[in-house]
Amino acid sequence: MPNELEFERPILELRQKVDELRTLMETTGIDLTAEVAKLEDRLAELTRNVYQGLSAWQRVQLARQPGRPTTLDYIRGILTDFIELHGDRNFRDDPAIVGGIGLLEGRPVTVIGTQKGRDTKENIHRNFGMAHPEGYRKALRLMKQAEKFHRPVVLFIDTAGAYPGMGGEERGQSEAIARNLREMAGLRTPTVCFVTGEGGSGGALGLGVTDRVYVLEYAWYSVIAPESAAAILWRDATQASRAAETMRITAPDLMELGIADEIIPEPMGGAQKDPAEMIARVKRKAVEALESLSALPIAELLQARYDKYRAMGSFAER
Amino acid sequence: MLKDLFHKKRQYATIAGQTAEERMAAPVKVPAAAPKDNIPQGLVNKCQSCGALLISKELQKHVYTCPQCGHHFPVDARTRIDITLDSDSFFEYDAGLTSVDPLSFPGYPEKLRKAQEQTGLLEGAVTGEGTLDGHPVVIGVMDSRFIMGSMGSAMGEKLTRAMERAAQKRYPLLLFTASGGARMQEGILSLMQMAKTSAALQRLDEKGVLFVSVITHPTTGGVSASFASLGDIILAEPGALFGFAGRRVIEQTIRQKLPDDFQTAEFNLKHGMVDRVVDRKQMRETLAAILRIHAVGGWAHAE
Ligand SMILES: [Zn+2]
Numbered sequence: 001m002p003n004e005l006e007f008e009r010p011i012l013e014l015r016q017k018v019d020e021l022r023t024l025m026e027t028t029g030i031d032l033t034a035e036v037a038k039l040e041d042r043l044a045e046l047t048r049n050v051y052q053g054l055s056a057w058q059r060v061q062l063a064r065q066p067g068r069p070t071t072l073d074y075i076r077g078i079l080t081d082f083i084e085l086h087g088d089r090n091f092r093d094d095p096a097i098v099g100g101i102g103l104l105e106g107r108p109v110t111v112i113g114t115q116k117g118r119d120t121k122e123n124i125h126r127n128f129g130m131a132h133p134e135g136y137r138k139a140l141r142l143m144k145q146a147e148k149f150h151r152p153v154v155l156f157i158d159t160a161g162a163y164p165g166m167g168g169e170e171r172g173q174s175e176a177i178a179r180n181l182r183e184m185a186g187l188r189t190p191t192v193c194f195v196t197g198e199g200g201s202g203g204a205l206g207l208g209v210t211d212r213v214y215v216l217e218y219a220w221y222s223v224i225a226p227e228s229a230a231a232i233l234w235r236d237a238t239q240a241s242r243a244a245e246t247m248r249i250t251a252p253d254l255m256e257l258g259i260a261d262e263i264i265p266e267p268m269g270g271a272q273k274d275p276a277e278m279i280a281r282v283k284r285k286a287v288e289a290l291e292s293l294s295a296l297p298i299a300e301l302l303q304a305r306y307d308k309y310r311a312m313g314s315f316a317e318r
Numbered sequence: 319m320l321k322d323l324f325h326k327k328r329q330y331a332t333i334a335g336q337t338a339e340e341r342m343a344a345p346v347k348v349p350a351a352a353p354k355d356n357i358p359q360g361l362v363n364k365c366q367s368c369g370a371l372l373i374s375k376e377l378q379k380h381v382y383t384c385p386q387c388g389h390h391f392p393v394d395a396r397t398r399i400d401i402t403l404d405s406d407s408f409f410e411y412d413a414g415l416t417s418v419d420p421l422s423f424p425g426y427p428e429k430l431r432k433a434q435e436q437t438g439l440l441e442g443a444v445t446g447e448g449t450l451d452g453h454p455v456v457i458g459v460m461d462s463r464f465i466m467g468s469m470g471s472a473m474g475e476k477l478t479r480a481m482e483r484a485a486q487k488r489y490p491l492l493l494f495t496a497s498g499g500a501r502m503q504e505g506i507l508s509l510m511q512m513a514k515t516s517a518a519l520q521r522l523d524e525k526g527v528l529f530v531s532v533i534t535h536p537t538t539g540g541v542s543a544s545f546a547s548l549g550d551i552i553l554a555e556p557g558a559l560f561g562f563a564g565r566r567v568i569e570q571t572i573r574q575k576l577p578d579d580f581q582t583a584e585f586n587l588k589h590g591m592v593d594r595v596v597d598r599k600q601m602r603e604t605l606a607a608i609l610r611i612h613a614v615g616g617w618a619h620a621e
Contacts, residue, residue, distance in 0.1 A: 164563030313471030
């Protein structure tokens with residue numbers, strides 16, 4: 001299998017052994033059923049153990065695995081009649097953020113998310129899912145449009161961060177993100193976001209001030225990427241695994257710190273092992289969340305959203 | 319000529335005998351790499367920009383700018399309040415708010431203790447209310463000496479409370495920013511302070527209360543990408559660094575050297591990201607004029 005990670009190798013090796021034994025049984029006619037069954041039990045146990053005992057760094061690696069569903073995969077998987085809409089009406093269309101409208105179980109929604117590529121060529125086009133100001137401004141335009149037509153907004157976050165470049169600074173990367181934070185806090189329609197892979201700092205938060213924040217089981221969300229944290233803390237980017245632990249960036253950490261509302265379990269071994277199943281789980285959650293959020297009067301919804309972010313943080317008072 | 323008379327008349331209105339326009343027209347020398355902490359202290363201070371030796375009294379008279387080259391020395395939060403508000407008008411909010419170590423981050427408690435000892439502050443921002451030229455305001459000032467002015471939970475809470483009070487009292491809000499960004503030692507909780515403060519500003523905005531953001535050196539990262547950029551009016555001190563990503567990160571990403579003036583106040587003015595670059599010697603009067611205009615209130619419409 002391509003794209004196996006280092007810590008997944010024992011599973012791969014054991015699976016090969018099981019396959020070899022089966023082939024042996026077929027070619028020689030010797031009855032090895034008991035041995036094969038025993039080995040398969042061991043394989044299942046090993047697989048469970050590996051994925052349940054993942055370190056923070058191993059989760060980061062899983063979250064970056066190619067083959068995981070991208071935002072457009074989720075959008076096309078959960079909506080019918082999806083129509084992509086482009087551009088910020090100001091500078092250009094940013095391919096690193098996609099958005100549009102469609103029907104979720106027959107009801108209109110606006111969907112927006114950062115978009116990574118599947119291969120090098122697409123990744124260059126998508127700028128590896130790292131948005132410029134115009135991407136955040138396109139997102140805001142679509143959110144305001146959603147508010148106008150009383151459509152809830154579903155957002156997907158999978159980005160290493162906002163793009164640190166010259167054009168982005170000239171065109172106000174800070175202002176674009178800041179404005180989104182403020183406007184999302186007051187958007188008069190239900191909003192939910194899914195952190196589906198990487199939640200890289202302000203670039204992620206710029207699409208992530210929502211009534212519900214759902215984090216996929218192996219996704220991470222942090223104020224700074226583990227490699228950058230390691231470079232600052234220990235002047236050594238290879239200490240990223242240590243930084244990943246220290247920074248508390250995994251889905252269980254985010255639950256404990258009161259940032260995530262719920263963890264969406266991934267198929268065994270990660271979303272990339274069974275994209276269809278992952279997309280179905282995300283769809284179920286989106287439908288369920290929007291059902292319950294749309295039952296609230298807007299004033300209550302906004303107050304609850306405010307109270308949620310108002311309560312974040314940990315401090316003391318003397 | 320009428321124009322000359324006009325200029326001449328204006329000169330009397332400024333402290334150093336130079337109009338704001340003239341001052342802005344003059345090239346502002348930007349420090350290539352300002353040291354982390356060159357806040358004036360002691361009797362004699364050396365200008366980081368031109369090397370002039372300056373007596374503290376003289377420096378004070380020029381509100382901590384170099385009389386030779388115009389370089390703006392960084393000032394601590396209390397000094398900023400002193401040079402901004404009417405004397406003895408300041409009433410401090412939430413001085414007891416302080417950081418904890420929610421992630422058990424290695425070295426963070428020591429870092430906090432050191433910053434507290436060095437600054438005499440419990441946290442890297444001072445907030446409160448007072449008057450400026452007689453106008454009541456809520457003010458918040460970040461102190462770049464306190465772990466680079468980084469924003470953690472206590473800072474976020476302090477600023478949010480100030481924003482909420484401004485909304486409640488309908489006092490204009492003035493925030494002087496100086497920050498390296500979110501405080502890494504508090505992880506995702508510090509990132510969420512961006513959301514928390516921006517949500518509070520959304521409510522202030524909805525209430526129609528004025529918010530003036532004053533960018534001072536340096537304002538970057540998570541602070542730049544939240545409240546610093548959300549002012550109804552954004553002023554910046556000359557030469558102040560104001561941007562999202564760090565210069566080194568950008569240079570490594572684009573594999574290209576950036577121009578010297580990149581992300582300076584003047585660069586941001588040129589690109590439309592700030593309303594005015596205001597010399598510190600004119601800051602108080604500029605703020606007073608803004609407050610005066612807003613104090614009149616808007617035009618009434620026919621019912
Ligand atoms: Zn000088």
